[in-house]
Amino acid sequence: MNMMAHRQLPPSAQDAAVARASGQLLSRYARDKAPLKLRVTDGEQAEPIELPAGAVALLMDILEAMAAGQGVTIMPENAELTTVQAAEVLNVSRPFLIKLLDKQQIPHRKVGKHRRIRMEDMMAYKASIDAERESVLDQLAAEAQEHDMGYNNP
Structure with missing residues (x-):
């Protein structure tokens, strides 16, 4: 590195x-x-x-x-990670990460045949998926309350 x-x-x-x-x-x-x-x-x-x-x-x-x-x-924000390191940061498999890179969901650059991902781009992607997950969970909780599924305050 x-x-x-x-x-x-x-x-x-x-x-x-x-x-x-x-x-x-x-x-x-x-x-x-x-x-x-x-x-x-x-x-x-x-x-x-x-x-x-x-x-x-x-x-x-x-x-x-x-x-x-x-x-x-x-690790500093401007660090560049290998695909193995980036997959570890996201806690996903390397092949899954490669698919994200190929779909251009995470910016990266190539050094020869190897891909490099900036740490700040990894953290931005992680923050966006975390926010999306939280939004979906909030929506599910609201629907559960709306349908009186035991989440209402007594």
């Missing part, structure tokens, strides 16, 4: 516990969606570090995933 990416495998039970405790402490300060100043201590030295609001939110997501025992991969 021609990009900066970092993958952290699932944490040990001890690291998951530390992530849980750290996330709980940090969540008190992260609610404001504002930059956050942390003071890092190393021996006798203490140095303040200011984190932008986006980094604080990302750190909270990372700690939450680690607390749940999950691994984490961080």
Whole structure:
């Protein structure tokens, strides 16, 4: 991959516990969606570090995933993925992804015989199908309520 990416495998039970405790402490300060100043201590030295609001939110997501025992991969939006990597992001098979690319539902480019998909295009496609699914679920719930299928409030 021609990009900066970092993958952290699932944490040990001890690291998951530390992530849980750290996330709980940090969540008190992260609610404001504002930059956050942390003071890092190393021996006798203490140095303040200011984190932008986006980094604080990302750190909270990372700690939450680690607390749940999950691994984490961080990848920039402009990264280019292979079809195997893109299929993993969408949690679909590679042949299914190839069909999406052939139907031009996801932008891509060819490098020789190989297809490359930008991460930001993958995430835009994923957001659109997630929104479509949510809309269909809302419609189903509304129809169930309309037909008095047990979803009405008592």
